[in-house]
Amino acid sequence: xxxxxxxxTHSVGQIFQPIFKLFATILAFIYAVVPDYAIAIALxxxxxxxxxxxxxxxxxxxMIAMQRxxxxxxxxxxxxxxxxxxxxxxxxxxxxxxxEGVNPAGGCLPMFLQFPFLIILYDIIRGLTNISTTKIAxxxxxxxxxRFSNVAPRYIPHTSKMYCNLVGSGGKMMSFxxxxxxxxxxxHSSWVAAIPYFVLxxxxxxx
Numbered sequence: 414x415x416x417x418x419x420x421x422t423h424s425v426g427q428i429f430q431p432i433f434k435l436f437a438t439i440l441a442f443i444y445a446v447v448p449d450y451a452i453a454i455a456l457x458x459x460x461x462x463x464x465x466x467x468x469x470x471x472x473x474x475x476m477i478a479m480q481r482x483x484x485x486x487x488x489x490x491x492x493x494x495x496x497x498x499x500x501x502x503x504x505x506x507x508x509x510x511x512x513e514g515v516n517p518a519g520g521c522l523p524m525f526l527q528f529p530f531l532i533i534l535y536d537i538i539r540g541l542t543n544i545s546t547t548k549i550a551x552x553x554x555x556x557x558x559x560r561f562s563n564v565a566p567r568y569i570p571h572t573s574k575m576y577c578n579l580v581g582s583g584g585k586m587m588s589f590x591x592x593x594x595x596x597x598x599x600x601h602s603s604w605v606a607a608i609p610y611f612v613l614x615x616x617x618x619x620x
Contacts, residue, residue: 428529429533432533433537434568436457436534436568437537437540437570438569438570439460440537441569441570441576444574444575445575448574449588450541450588450593451589451593453575457537465527468523469527472521472522472523475516475523481513482509482515485509486509489502489505537567537569541586541594542566542579542584542586542594543566544565548561548563549562549564549565552571552576554571554577555576555577559580559581562580562583564583566579591609591610591613
């Protein structure tokens, strides 16, 4: 599954590279104004979802319209049962869609259009704590004691405050007392220290 996911995100990354960099630059800008990783990521998420709102609304309206005509569709399916009536059923259903002004693909297509942007958001966030197998030169503008580091955040500008802070902290993303770079099943000092991460995942699922 990880190989498939990495291949998919890599393919999308090649096509949408300018959008990756645009959203990452916006994220770095937000962090420069509000220097908190959780808040910066949340604000970027809200911004992206706001941009996608027209697609979400269109998809929702189409699904509601399809639900409205479901009784009529069922009547047609009952009336034109059997393989011999398949062509007639399709014609009648197309007529119904046209009369009601409903596009049967209207609920799915907008969701597919949103999908690449959600992958971009996911990969940008994941790339913040990217670790390189080789030492990367630290930009002089970061003004850090170290000259080279394995921490190599992706997409965000190398001269940004976010980039410098991530490199300076060794890849840690401290926010509200927890390191957002860790996962629930990462190595923690104790099982108690892992509880906030499970709570965070629970909140994310609920939202």
